[in-house]
Amino acid sequence: MLDRIYLSPPHLGRHELNYLHKAVEDNWVAPAGPNLTGFEADLCTFTGVGHAVALHSGTAAIHLGLRLLGVGPGDEVLCPSFTFVATANPIGYCGATPVFVDSEADTWNMCPVRLREAITDRLSKGKKLKALLLVHLYGMPAKLDELLAIAQEFDLPVLEDAAEALGSRYQGRPLGSFGEVSVFSFNGNKILTTSGGGALLTNRADYAAKALFWATQAKDAAPHYQHSEVGYNYRLSNLLAGIGRGQMELLEDRVKRRSEIFTWYKENLAGLPGLSVAPATELPGSRANRWLTTVLLNPAEPKDGASQTSATPESLRQHLETRNIESRPLWKPLHQQPLFADAPMYGGAVCEDLFARGLCLPSGTAMTDDDQRRVAKALREGLAA
Numbered sequence: 526m527l528d529r530i531y532l533s534p535p536h537l538g539r540h541e542l543n544y545l546h547k548a549v550e551d552n553w554v555a556p557a558g559p560n561l562t563g564f565e566a567d568l569c570t571f572t573g574v575g576h577a578v579a580l581h582s583g584t585a586a587i588h589l590g591l592r593l594l595g596v597g598p599g600d601e602v603l604c605p606s607f608t609f610v611a612t613a614n615p616i617g618y619c620g621a622t623p624v625f626v627d628s629e630a631d632t633w634n635m636c637p638v639r640l641r642e643a644i645t646d647r648l649s650k651g652k653k654l655k656a657l658l659l660v661h662l663y664g665m666p667a668k669l670d671e672l673l674a675i676a677q678e679f680d681l682p683v684l685e686d687a688a689e690a691l692g693s694r695y696q697g698r699p700l701g702s703f704g705e706v707s708v709f710s711f712n713g714n715k716i717l718t719t720s721g722g723g724a725l726l727t728n729r730a731d732y733a734a735k736a737l738f739w740a741t742q743a744k745d746a747a748p749h750y751q752h753s754e755v756g757y758n759y760r761l762s763n764l765l766a767g768i769g770r771g772q773m774e775l776l777e778d779r780v781k782r783r784s785e786i787f788t789w790y791k792e793n794l795a796g797l798p799g800l801s802v803a804p805a806t807e808l809p810g811s812r813a814n815r816w817l818t819t820v821l822l823n824p825a826e827p828k829d830g831a832s833q834t835s836a837t838p839e840s841l842r843q844h845l846e847t848r849n850i851e852s853r854p855l856w857k858p859l860h861q862q863p864l865f866a867d868a869p870m871y872g873g874a875v876c877e878d879l880f881a882r883g884l885c886l887p888s889g890t891a892m893t894d895d896d897q898r899r900v901a902k903a904l905r906e907g908l909a910a
């Protein structure tokens with residue numbers, strides 16, 4: 526059996542070990558430490574955002590971000606349906622309810638038209654909308670001009686979930702710099718990883734201080750342990766932050782390599798019947814980090830001349846599995862999850878269709894040209910079957 530090709534495995538460079546080594550040598554694995562400070566400074570330098578707080582996951586960062594924006598019991602938070610569950614789970618931690626909004630077909634991210642519809646309808650029902658949670662799925666920048674204008678019109682603070690979008694840009698500016706609060710993830714499958722980790726970024730010094738306070742058990746200023754608010758144990762360790770510093774040195778390389786992988790797939794899968802790499806192009810002036818290359822299938826129904834296939838994402842996934850290649854369906858929309866059966870949803874046809882027709886291909890930066898050829902061959906076989 527040939528070696529397994531994974532979807533997006535960790536890809537370490539050479540300098541992570543230096544930072545780890547130094548931390549161990551200095552006996553500085555806790556508390557906090559120079560790697561944490563350095564990693565946060567790297568994130569600020571890259572994004573141009575004033576403050577960063579490194580945390581043990583992107584999910585924790587979203588949770589603290591929602592709390593900073595004042596989200597609490599009885600509130601509603603606008604959120605795309607087409608995303609990973611970690612975007613929406615923290616809304617529940619706050620005792621609030623997600624209001625799901627459909628995608629648009631160009632970027633697969635939140636549809637501005639549906640967003641306006643959702644806001645107008647919730648307000649007419651007397652609901653308390655507290656924040657807008659935006660996601661850049663698979664690293665593709667959302668239609669920020671339109672979405673941010675609506676947020677401003679209705680005075681809604683924006684939490685930017687850029688967990689998948691480190692290294693992407695919108696009109697030249699790094700994603701993760703557009704929200705009142707923004708979030709990155711350094712989970713094992715993301716473009717950079719600390720094995721597990723996340724960060725909260727904000728230009729507001731008071732927000733950053735509060736996030737750090739909550740992340741470290743909300744200890745009031747006193748010589749003894751004194752608490753007047755609920756806190757969490759959410760801080761990243763100085764060891765893992767060392768891995769993060771080594772990884773940050775590689776960010777531009779990693780984005781370049783993911784883009785090459787994407788372009789290779791786009792060119793080499795172009796002739797396959799009923800399959801297309803999508804979304805194929807970015808909005809003008811923006812750059813996707815191409816975290817994962819995704820494809821859509823055209824089902825075999827009469828459809829104005831486009832090439833078709835009777836394969837399904839699941840039949841293709843199973844075929845790739847027989848060749849020891851990992852692939853995954855696109856995120857299953859959250860409004861279709863039993864967990865969120867009662868949450869309001871605006872639109873739905875776009876993301877339901879994407880889920881029904883889409884598949885994520887192996888896109889790890891360490892994969893070789895041979896690996897990509899193996900994936901292409903397996904896709905060709907799977908489509909012919």
Ligand SMILES: *Cc1c(COP(=O)(O)O)cnc(C)c1O
Pocket residue numbers: 581582583584585608609611612660686688689709710711712722723
């Ligand atoms: C990975 C991810 C998260 C959560 O990050 P963790 O570090 O795994 O907690 C949140 N939102 C999106 C869109 C993600 O892909």
